[in-house]
Amino acid sequence: KNEVEQSPQNLTAQEGEFITINCSYSVGISALHWLQQHPGGGIVSLFMLSSGKKKHGRLIATINIQEKHSSLHITASHPRDSAVYICAVRSGRSQGNLIFGKGTKLSVKP
Amino acid sequence: GAGVSQSPRYKVAKRGQDVALRCDPISGHVSLFWYQQALGQGPEFLTYFQNEAQLDKSGLPSDRFFAERPEGSVSTLKIQRTQQEDSAVYLCASSFGRGEQFFGPGTRLTVL
Numbered sequence: 001k002n003e004v005e006q007s008p009q010n011l012t013a014q015e016g017e018f019i020t021i022n023c024s025y026s027v028g029i030s031a032l033h034w035l036q037q038h039p040g041g042g043i044v045s046l047f048m049l050s051s052g053k054k055k056h057g058r059l060i061a062t063i064n065i066q067e068k069h070s071s072l073h074i075t076a077s078h079p080r081d082s083a084v085y086i087c088a089v090r091s092g093r094s095q096g097n098l099i100f101g102k103g104t105k106l107s108v109k110p
Numbered sequence: 111g112a113g114v115s116q117s118p119r120y121k122v123a124k125r126g127q128d129v130a131l132r133c134d135p136i137s138g139h140v141s142l143f144w145y146q147q148a149l150g151q152g153p154e155f156l157t158y159f160q161n162e163a164q165l166d167k168s169g170l171p172s173d174r175f176f177a178e179r180p181e182g183s184v185s186t187l188k189i190q191r192t193q194q195e196d197s198a199v200y201l202c203a204s205s206f207g208r209g210e211q212f213f214g215p216g217t218r219l220t221v222l
Binding site: 004030031033035040042043044045048086088090094095096097098099100101102103 | 141143145150151152153154155158160165166169201203205207208209210211212213215216
């Protein structure tokens with residue numbers, strides 16, 4: 001079993017829809033990251049959080065440490081949000097390296 | 111520069127060739143990470159540097175993989191005698207301490 005599991009693997013939405021991507025992890029962590037990866041490989045960090053909730057524009061990330069679960073929400077989705085969204089955790093035992101989920105491929109149709 | 115840069119962006123190698131991949135981290139970033147991303151998968155950790163010291167190389171898949179960061183800034187990942195299973199995107203990330211990691215664009219390696 002992977003230490004970081006994401007669902008769904010693939011997601012197609014219509015423009016304007018509310019989107020939720022889920023992440024569960026099985027290790028003790030010091031931080032959780034949500035990352036965005038566009039075709040061509042570039043990865044952009046969206047959020048780093050260790051508790052509670054963070055919001056940036058139309059993106060919201062929440063984490064429940066007790067349940068070892070995090071969600072990434074996108075409100076009023078737009079075709080430019082189409083990308084792969086990756087959940088990654090920094091385990092409490094690591095030097096700082098991240099353990100990644102396999103990613104959720106989001107496609108937002110106009 | 112403004113961000114993490116990597117070169118080359120694309121590399122095609124014949125099986126058995128040696129390759130060297132370069133990473134220029136953000137100036138002043140102490141921590142540098144190398145990750146390997148196979149097609150359709152999430153990245154996987156290869157190795158970690160704090161300044162010039164390689165503190166963790168537990169993710170390197172074989173002794174054909176070698177990384178260095180001699181002056182604590184630029185890092186090179188070398189793969190000797192490349193195999194087809196080495197084909198992947200190699201990502202470099204840097205951070206100041208244990209904070210947010212900033213990723214480079216990656217080097218896509220194809221071994222024929």
